[in-house]
Amino acid sequence: MADVSVAPPWRISQWFNARQPLDLDALRGQVVVLHAFQMLCPGCVSHGVPQAERIHRLFDGDGVVVVGLHTVFEHHAAMTPVSLAAFLHEYRVTHPVGVDLHEGDDPIPVTMRSYGLEGTPSLVLIDRAGRLRLRHFGRLDDLTVGREVMRLASEEVRGASLCTEASCRLDD
Amino acid sequence: MADVSVAPPWRISQWFNARQPLDLDALRGQVVVLHAFQMLCPGCVSHGVPQAERIHRLFDGDGVVVVGLHTVFEHHAAMTPVSLAAFLHEYRVTHPVGVDLHEGDDPIPVTMRSYGLEGTPSLVLIDRAGRLRLRHFGRLDDLTVGREVMRLASEEVRGASLCTEASCRLDD
Amino acid sequence: MADVSVAPPWRISQWFNARQPLDLDALRGQVVVLHAFQMLCPGCVSHGVPQAERIHRLFDGDGVVVVGLHTVFEHHAAMTPVSLAAFLHEYRVTHPVGVDLHEGDDPIPVTMRSYGLEGTPSLVLIDRAGRLRLRHFGRLDDLTVGREVMRLASEEVRGASLCTEASCRLDD
Amino acid sequence: MADVSVAPPWRISQWFNARQPLDLDALRGQVVVLHAFQMLCPGCVSHGVPQAERIHRLFDGDGVVVVGLHTVFEHHAAMTPVSLAAFLHEYRVTHPVGVDLHEGDDPIPVTMRSYGLEGTPSLVLIDRAGRLRLRHFGRLDDLTVGREVMRLASEEVRGASLCTEASCRLDD
Numbered sequence: 001m002a003d004v005s006v007a008p009p010w011r012i013s014q015w016f017n018a019r020q021p022l023d024l025d026a027l028r029g030q031v032v033v034l035h036a037f038q039m040l041c042p043g044c045v046s047h048g049v050p051q052a053e054r055i056h057r058l059f060d061g062d063g064v065v066v067v068g069l070h071t072v073f074e075h076h077a078a079m080t081p082v083s084l085a086a087f088l089h090e091y092r093v094t095h096p097v098g099v100d101l102h103e104g105d106d107p108i109p110v111t112m113r114s115y116g117l118e119g120t121p122s123l124v125l126i127d128r129a130g131r132l133r134l135r136h137f138g139r140l141d142d143l144t145v146g147r148e149v150m151r152l153a154s155e156e157v158r159g160a161s162l163c164t165e166a167s168c169r170l171d172d
Numbered sequence: 173m174a175d176v177s178v179a180p181p182w183r184i185s186q187w188f189n190a191r192q193p194l195d196l197d198a199l200r201g202q203v204v205v206l207h208a209f210q211m212l213c214p215g216c217v218s219h220g221v222p223q224a225e226r227i228h229r230l231f232d233g234d235g236v237v238v239v240g241l242h243t244v245f246e247h248h249a250a251m252t253p254v255s256l257a258a259f260l261h262e263y264r265v266t267h268p269v270g271v272d273l274h275e276g277d278d279p280i281p282v283t284m285r286s287y288g289l290e291g292t293p294s295l296v297l298i299d300r301a302g303r304l305r306l307r308h309f310g311r312l313d314d315l316t317v318g319r320e321v322m323r324l325a326s327e328e329v330r331g332a333s334l335c336t337e338a339s340c341r342l343d344d
Numbered sequence: 345m346a347d348v349s350v351a352p353p354w355r356i357s358q359w360f361n362a363r364q365p366l367d368l369d370a371l372r373g374q375v376v377v378l379h380a381f382q383m384l385c386p387g388c389v390s391h392g393v394p395q396a397e398r399i400h401r402l403f404d405g406d407g408v409v410v411v412g413l414h415t416v417f418e419h420h421a422a423m424t425p426v427s428l429a430a431f432l433h434e435y436r437v438t439h440p441v442g443v444d445l446h447e448g449d450d451p452i453p454v455t456m457r458s459y460g461l462e463g464t465p466s467l468v469l470i471d472r473a474g475r476l477r478l479r480h481f482g483r484l485d486d487l488t489v490g491r492e493v494m495r496l497a498s499e500e501v502r503g504a505s506l507c508t509e510a511s512c513r514l515d516d
Numbered sequence: 517m518a519d520v521s522v523a524p525p526w527r528i529s530q531w532f533n534a535r536q537p538l539d540l541d542a543l544r545g546q547v548v549v550l551h552a553f554q555m556l557c558p559g560c561v562s563h564g565v566p567q568a569e570r571i572h573r574l575f576d577g578d579g580v581v582v583v584g585l586h587t588v589f590e591h592h593a594a595m596t597p598v599s600l601a602a603f604l605h606e607y608r609v610t611h612p613v614g615v616d617l618h619e620g621d622d623p624i625p626v627t628m629r630s631y632g633l634e635g636t637p638s639l640v641l642i643d644r645a646g647r648l649r650l651r652h653f654g655r656l657d658d659l660t661v662g663r664e665v666m667r668l669a670s671e672e673v674r675g676a677s678l679c680t681e682a683s684c685r686l687d688d
Contacts, residue, residue, distance in 0.1 A: 040599075040606045045561060054315055062319075078602035083556075086594035090556045143226055146318020147234075154326030212427075212434045217389060250430035255384075258422030262384045398659055406663075487570055490662020491578075498670030 007032075007124070007132040008114040010069070012098035014081050016088055022096055024130065027065055031152045034124035036069045036100075036112060039079050039087040041120045047139050048121030049091060054142070055149060056095035062153045063128070068097035071112040071120060076102075125149065128157045179204075179296070179304040180286040182241070184270035186253050188260055194268055196302065199237055203324045206296035208241045208272075208284060211251050211259040213292045219311050220293030221263060226314070227321060228267035234325045235300070240269035243284040243292060248274075297321065300329045351376075351468070351476040352458040354413070356442035358425050360432055366440055368474065371409055375496045378468040380413045380444075380456060383423050383431040385464045391483050392465030393435060398486070399493060400439035406497045407472070412441035415456040415464060420446075469493065472501045523548075523640070523648040524630040526585070528614035530597050532604055538612055540646065543581055547668045550640040552585045552616075552628060555595050555603040557636045563655050564637030565607060570658070571665060572611035578669045579644070584613035587628040587636060592618075641665065644673045 009024055024032065035052035037044035049068070056066035072079045081099055088097060100109035115124060118137040125134035125148060134148055181196055196204065207224035209216035221240070228238035244251045253271055260269060272281035287296060290309040297306035297320060306320055353368055368376065379396035381388035393412070400410035416423045425443055432441060444453035459468060462481040469478035469492060478492055525540055540548065551568035553560035565584070572582035588595045597615055604613060616625035631640060634653040641650035641664060650664055 040602050042607055051315075054313075058315055058319065075602035075606070078599040083594040083599055086556050086591035090591070091558055141226075142314035143223075143230055143318040146315040146320075147230065147322045148318075150319045150322035151326065154323065212430050214435055247430035247434070250427040255422040255427055258384050258419035262419070263386055395659075398657075402659055402663065485570075486658035487567075487574055487662040490659040490664075491574065491666045492662075494663040494666035495670065498667065 005132050007126040007130055008111070010098060011101040011103075011110040011114075013101045014099040016085065016097045016099075017094060018096040018098075022065075022067060022098065024126070027126075028130050029063070029128050029157060031059075031062075031064045031128055031149065032126040033059075033064060033066045033149060034069055034115075034126065035066065036071045036115075036117050036120055036122040036124065038070065038072055038074070038120045039084055040075060043139060044121040045091075048123070049093060051140075051142065051145065053093055053095060055145065058146075059149060059153065062150070064149060064153055066095045068093065068095060069100055069111060070097060071100045071109050071117065071122075072102075073108045073112065073119075076107065125152055127152045128155060177304050179298040179302055180283070182270060183273040183275075183282040183286075185273045186271045188257065188269045188271075189266060190268040190270075194237075194239060194270065196298070199298075200302050201235070201300050201329060203231075203234075203236045203300055203321065204298040205231075205236060205238045205321060206241055206287075206298065207238065208243045208287075208289050208292055208294040208296065210242065210244055210246070210292045211256055212247060215311060216293040217263075220295070221265060223312075223314065223317065225265055225267060227317065230318075231321060231325065234322070236321060236325055238267045240265070240267060241272055241283060242269060243272045243281050243289065243294075244274075245280045245284065245291075248279065297324055299324045300327060349476050350474055351470040352455070354442060355445040355447075355454040355458075357445045358443040360429065360441045360443075361438060362440040362442075366409075366411060366442065368470070372474050373407070373472050373501060375403075375406075375408045375472055375493065376470040377403075377408060377410045377493060378413055378459075378470065379410065380415045380459075380461050380464055380466040380468065382414065382416055382418070382464045383428055384419060387483060388465040389435075392467070393437060395484075395486065395489065397437055397439060399489065402490075403493060403497065406494070408493060408497055410439045412437070412439060413444055413455060414441060415444045415453050415461065415466075416446075417452045417456065417463075420451065469496055471496045472499060521648050523642045523646055524627070526583075526614060527617040527619075527626040527630075529617045530615045532601065532613045532615075533610060534612040534614075538581075538583060538614065540642070544646050545579070545644050545673060547575075547578075547580045547644055547665065548642040549575075549580060549582045549665060550585055550631075550642065551582065552587045552631075552633050552636055552638040552640065554586065554588055554590070554636045555600055556591060559655060560637040561607075564639070565609060567656075567658065567661065569609055569611060571661065574662075575665060575669065578666070580665060580669055582611045584609065584611055585616055585627060586613060587616045587625050587633065587638075588618075589624045589628065589635075592623065641668055643668045644671060 007024060012021065015021055033055050035048060037048050052066055052068055070084055100111045102109050123136045123140055124132065127133050133152060179196060184193065187193055205227050207220060209220050224238055224240055242256055272283045274281050295308045295312055296304065299305050305324060351368060356365065359365055377399055379392060381392050396410055396412055414428055444455045446453050467480045467484055468476065471477050477496060523540060528537065531537055549571050551564060553564050568582055568584055586600055600615065616627045618625050639652045639656055640648065643649050649668060
């Protein structure tokens with residue numbers, strides 16, 4: 001939670017559950033919950049994906065946007081967009097999901113690299129000012145997630161600055 | 173969550189896990205999570221009590237105080253303070269727990285009545301200004317609880333008024 | 345499962361969910377599942393007691409009898425028969441439960457001693473010939489329990505001997 | 517459990533976790549647990565597949581063989597053998613799994629049809645004499661599964677007949 005750098009832009013090859021491509025800049029002013037997963041990662045399937053869907057449904061109306069990021073870094077032939085589409089359908093995922101872009105021969109996709117993610121599942125919280133505030137690899141319990149998302153949702157953006165209870169910080 | 177009346181004082185016959193009696197007035201300025209339970213209520217044992225303990229451990233440092241309230245309204249001879257002491261020991265409960273006072277022949281204890289609780293488990297949230305903000309009978313999931321406790325913990329009290337993001341309200 | 349001694353008789357001070365006292369000798373010819381528990385033992389409440397009730401409901405008709413044994417060896421004042429009655433009612437326990445007898449100053453009850461139980465929860469399996477065949481302290485998963493109970497239920501008693509698939513053993 | 521027809525042979529296009537193709541005839545004399553699943557069926561992933569693996573590990577030594585059957589009847593392009601291989605690897609499945617054969621344009625694979633399976637997950641129990649004894653669509657709890665597998669494992673095959681406790685039946 002000490003990480004307060006600006007969240008890097010997303011590089012997405014295909015979107016699901018979205019009428020148009022989602023852009024991080026356009027989401028400024030809202031809290032963004034980014035959930036990085038792979039459809040054949042057991043911890044993602046049993047915990048991360050359903051948790052992301054719960055956040056999506058619960059925080060609707062609090063200025064919170066949940067975005068799934070399919071960061072395939074292994075078994076590439078097994079987790080194609082065709083397979084992902086069936087997965088999202090069968091698991092009743094309704095929040096938007098973007099397929100992280102692969103470039104050249106790199107097995108690790110671009111956005112996963114730029115966010116420095118260690119693996120899947122990973123949860124990333126981005127505040128209303130577009131700053132990366134939390135980046136967690138592995139399981140995070142619901143009570144903690146509810147607390148951290150609401151912490152950011154309770155902050156106000158005033159002018160070019162981000163205000164917490166204690167202070168306002170310039171958003172340069 | 174529309175309930176914004178002042179939270180009634182507690183009437184407690186005996187405290188556990190507390191060096192001295194806890195008083196709601198003395199907790200003004202902090203968010204209070206009040207968890208009403210009975211030690212032989214299955215939903216309390218499997219869900220409510222461990223959730224209250226998780227809140228106690230997680231929100232320590234956010235100005236949040238968790239208090240258990242043993243509201244015995246049935247099987248009175250089976251849930252005496254002697255049995256409760258063993259229960260709290262065996263279930264490793266570390267947050268303070270008060271035994272709700274019985275008066276006269278009323279099977280329902282005093283604080284349970286004054287809060288209008290329907291049964292156990294019940295979760296009550298009291299804001300920094302001492303106002304009753306949430307009163308829920310039954311199971312409430314962790315994500316929702318994390319969100320609601322943090323919502324109140326993010327509010328500031330300014331002078332005699334309680335400020336939310338949108339406005340400040342006189343605390344008369 | 346190497347223990348093939350004759351199961352000791354039970355010493356019970358009070359029965360619940362039983363029209364008349366249960367006697368191990370009278371149950372000869374049936375498989376007996378004995379579940380030792382304490383009503384304030386967390387592992388018993390979350391796992392052992394509901395498992396015993398599931399066995400009771402599932403194996404009804406297979407010649408299997410499930411008996412609970414309340415073996416209080418700590419917090420004696422907190423787990424009296426009055427408290428146990430409320431517990432059995434609230435947790436919807438329908439199988440017969442006997443309160444293990446205390447003698448003299450011994451904090452450990454008589455049947456618990458004679459069976460050499462290490463603590464609660466413990467599961468004891470007694471075959472159709474009255475022999476102690478399994479004695480397990482702690483959690484035992486449902487698949488294993490289903491297997492072991494059915495293993496004994498599949499055995500026949502022929503005359504004074506107990507026959508397994510492989511052989512028949514004299515029941516002296 | 518009233519179904520006592522002879523279990524049809526399997527038609528498999530590819531095996532995983534098997535040194536050589538498995539053949540139902542060659543397994544005569546053993547109890548066979550056949551688990552039909554699809555790798556993108558949520559109930560299979562959360563319940564059926566791990567349960568099949570548990571049976572495989574627990575009943576090893578009781579003359580019980582567990583076989584997975586990948587019966588893809590929807591999202592065919594999403595659940596190819598390449599994807600299945602990654603799935604079995606990630607979910608640590610060690611029991612043998614056969615891919616049910618597709619013939620012509622039929623979206624439903626051959627073995628699934630010949631066994632009359634309604635969907636996935638399905639559990640099929642075949643006794644030592646090669647007879648179909650249980651066929652269950654949906655979730656079956658561990659206690660029941662442990663009981664039913666052991667029920668069959670306790671039966672003996674004598675000559676050309678199958679003996680239960682009560683009687684021996686000709687295996688014509």
